[in-house]
Amino acid sequence: MTRYVMVADLRRCVGCQTCTAACKEGNGTPPGVQWRRVLDLEVGTYPDVSRVFVPIGCQHCANPPCMEVCPSTATRQRPDGIITIDEDLCIGCSYCIMACPYDARSLVEEPHYAFGDTPTEAEAARRRKNLVGVASKCNFCVGRIDAGTARGLVPGQDPEATPLCVNACISGALSFGDIDDPDGPVARLLAENRWFRLKEREGTDPGFYYIWDKGTL
Amino acid sequence: MNTSNATGRQQNSGVALASRRQRYWDLRAAGNFIGGGSGTGLIVAAAVAATSGTPFRVPLLLGLALIAAGLTLVWLEIGKPWRALHVFFQPRTSWMTREGIVASVMIPFGVVAAAAANPALTWLTAVLAVGFLYCQARILRAARAIVAWRQKEIVGLILAAGLAEGFALALIVGLRGGIGLGLAVAAGLAREFAWHRYCAALRREPGAAASLAVFGAPVPRRLAFVQRVGLALIAAALIVSLAGVSGTAIDAASAVLAIGGGALLALTSWGMKALLITRAAFTGALIVPVTPIRGARPESAADGKAPALVQRHAR
Numbered sequence: 001m002t003r004y005v006m007v008a009d010l011r012r013c014v015g016c017q018t019c020t021a022a023c024k025e026g027n028g029t030p031p032g033v034q035w036r037r038v039l040d041l042e043v044g045t046y047p048d049v050s051r052v053f054v055p056i057g058c059q060h061c062a063n064p065p066c067m068e069v070c071p072s073t074a075t076r077q078r079p080d081g082i083i084t085i086d087e088d089l090c091i092g093c094s095y096c097i098m099a100c101p102y103d104a105r106s107l108v109e110e111p112h113y114a115f116g117d118t119p120t121e122a123e124a125a126r127r128r129k130n131l132v133g134v135a136s137k138c139n140f141c142v143g144r145i146d147a148g149t150a151r152g153l154v155p156g157q158d159p160e161a162t163p164l165c166v167n168a169c170i171s172g173a174l175s176f177g178d179i180d181d182p183d184g185p186v187a188r189l190l191a192e193n194r195w196f197r198l199k200e201r202e203g204t205d206p207g208f209y210y211i212w213d214k215g216t217l
Numbered sequence: 218m219n220t221s222n223a224t225g226r227q228q229n230s231g232v233a234l235a236s237r238r239q240r241y242w243d244l245r246a247a248g249n250f251i252g253g254g255s256g257t258g259l260i261v262a263a264a265v266a267a268t269s270g271t272p273f274r275v276p277l278l279l280g281l282a283l284i285a286a287g288l289t290l291v292w293l294e295i296g297k298p299w300r301a302l303h304v305f306f307q308p309r310t311s312w313m314t315r316e317g318i319v320a321s322v323m324i325p326f327g328v329v330a331a332a333a334a335n336p337a338l339t340w341l342t343a344v345l346a347v348g349f350l351y352c353q354a355r356i357l358r359a360a361r362a363i364v365a366w367r368q369k370e371i372v373g374l375i376l377a378a379g380l381a382e383g384f385a386l387a388l389i390v391g392l393r394g395g396i397g398l399g400l401a402v403a404a405g406l407a408r409e410f411a412w413h414r415y416c417a418a419l420r421r422e423p424g425a426a427a428s429l430a431v432f433g434a435p436v437p438r439r440l441a442f443v444q445r446v447g448l449a450l451i452a453a454a455l456i457v458s459l460a461g462v463s464g465t466a467i468d469a470a471s472a473v474l475a476i477g478g479g480a481l482l483a484l485t486s487w488g489m490k491a492l493l494i495t496r497a498a499f500t501g502a503l504i505v506p507v508t509p510i511r512g513a514r515p516e517s518a519a520d521g522k523a524p525a526l527v528q529r530h531a532r
Contacts, residue, residue, distance in 0.1 A: 009509075010509035011509040011510065011511050039234065041234070041505070043508050052505075052508050052509060054505060065359070065361045065362075067310075068310045068311065068359065069310070069311050069312070069313065069359050069360070070311060071303070071304045071305070071307050071313040071314040071317070072304060072306050072307065073303075073307050074303075089303055089306070090296075090297065090300075090303075091300045091301060091303050091304060092295045092296020092297045093291075093294075093295045093296075093304070093313065094241035094295075095311075095313055095356070095360070097239070097241050097362070098239060098241070098242065098360035098362055098363055098366070099360050099362055100362050101362050101501060102503070103237075103362065107296060109296055132296075133296030133297050134296055134297060196505075196506050196507060198503060199501075199504065202361065210505075212507050212509045212510060213507075213510040214510075
C-alpha cells in the first residue's frame with residue numbers, strides 16, 4: 001500500500017512563507033485562501049522568547065471527518081491516502097469546514113481579486129473559476145503526483161512529482177513521500193527523529209507529521 | 218489568516234493556539250434549525266390533536282411550512298444552489314443527506330395527511346418529523362471542529378428545544394386544551410433540563426470558554442429568563458385548566474396566558490438557537506504539544522515539555 005504524507009521539520013522551518021506563496025501561485029487560490037499556511041508563534045515570556053513556525057494545511061487524515069459529513073460525495077479519499085474535493089460535485093454547504101478539526105478548508109462565495117474588481121494578468125492566467133462557491137483545500141498537488149508517477153517519477157524525490165510547497169521550501173523543512181515505503185526518505189526521517197501529529201485524540205490519523213527533536217520516540 | 222480576534226487561549230498542556238468563531242453558517246443556517254425544530258413540534262402537536270378529535274390541519278400545515286422554509290433558507294446559503302440535489306448522494310455517512318431524504322418523504326406525506334384529514338397519516342408524518350429533527354441534531358454533533366456543537370448533549374437539546382418551540386406555537390394556533398398545555402409545559406421543562414445538561418458538558422470541555430462566554434453574556438441570560446417566564450405563564454394556564462374553573466373572563470385570561478407564554482417560549486428558544494449556530498460556534502484550539510529543540514537543549518526538553526506558547530499572529 002501507499003500512503004503519502006507530509007513531514008515538517010520544525011527545527012528547520014524559518015517562517016519565510018515561500019511554501020505559502022508557491023502554493024498560491026501554483027494552485028491559483030483566491031485572496032484570503034491559503035491551502036498551505038505557516039503559523040508564526042511566540043514561545044516563552046520576556047526576556048526568554050523565541051519564535052516557532054508551524055506549517056499547516058489539510059492533514060489528509062486516514063479517518064477524515066470531512067468526508068464522513070460531506071452530503072454530495074465531493075470529498076473523497078484516494079487509495080494513496082490523499083483527500084480530494086470534486087469541485088463539480090460540491091454544493092458549497094460548508095459542512096466539511098465545520099467538521100475539519102484542523103481549520104484546513106475554505107470557501108469563497110464571490111470571485112475577488114488582489115487589486116480591485118478585475119483580475120491582474122497573473123490572476124487571470126491562473127484563476128480557477130470552479131473554486132468559487134465550493135469548498136477547497138490542499139490536495140498535496142495531486143495533479144503533479146499523478147502526472148509524475150505516470151512517468152515513473154517518485155513523489156517526494158523527483159521534484160516534478162512533488163507538491164509545490166515541498167519543492168519551494170528554502171530550508172528543507174518540508175518533506176513528502178510514501179510512509180509505507182520503509183526505505184523512503186519520509187519513513188527514515190520519522191524513524192530517526194521525534195515527532196508529533198496535531199490533535200491525535202481526535203482519532204483522525206492525520207498524514208502530517210511534525211519533527212521537533214532528534215532521537216526516536 | 219488573521220486570528221487577532223481569537224479567544225479561548227489555554228496553556229494547560231504546554232501549547233495551544235486560540236480558537237476562532239466559524240464564519241460560514243449564518244442566520245440562514247440557524248433558520249433551518251429553528252424551522253426544523255418548531256415545525257417538528259407543531260406536527261407532533263397536530264398528531265396528538267388528531268387523536269383527540271381536535272382540528273389539526275392548521276398546525277400540521279404550519280409545521281410543514283416552517284420545515285420547508287428552513288430548508289429554503291439553507292438552499293439560499295449554499296454556494297451552488299442549482300446542485301442542491303447532490304445533497305442526496307451520501308446516505309451512508311452524512312446526516313445532512315439523511316435529513317434531506319427524510320424531509321423529501323415527510324413533506325409529501327404531511328400534505329396528503331392534511332388534505333385527507335387523516336390522523337394515521339398525520340402520526341406517520343409526526344414520526345418522520347421527529348426523525349428529521351434527530352438528523353438535524355446529529356448534523357451538529359458531527360461537526361467536530363465546533364466545540365459548542367460536537368457535544369453529545371446537543372442531540373437532546375435540539376430535540377427538546379424543537380418540541381418545546383412547536384408545542385408553544387401550537388398554543389398560539391389554537392391547540393390550548395389541557396393536553397396541549399401539558400405537552401408544552403413538559404417539553405419546556407425537558408428543554409430546560411437539556412439546556413442545563415448541555416451547559417454542564419460545555420463547562421467540562423477545556424476548549425469551550427468562548428462559547429460559555431457567549432451564553433453567559435447579558436442578552437442570552439435575559440433570553441433564558443424570559444423563556445422561563447413564558448414557561449411559567451403556560452404552567453399557570455395549565456393549572457387553570459386542571460382546576461376546572463371556567464367562565465368568560467377566566468377562559469380569556471387563560472388564553473392570554475397560553476398565547477403569551479407560548480410566544481415568549483418560542484421566540485426566546487429561537488434566539489438561543491441563533492446564538493448557538495452563529496455567535497457561540499468556535500473552533501477547537503489547535504494544540505501544538507511540543508516545540509522544536511534547536512541548538513543547545515534546554516532543561517525543559519528533557520521530559521518533552523515545552524514552555525508556554527503564546528500566539529502572536531498567524532499568516
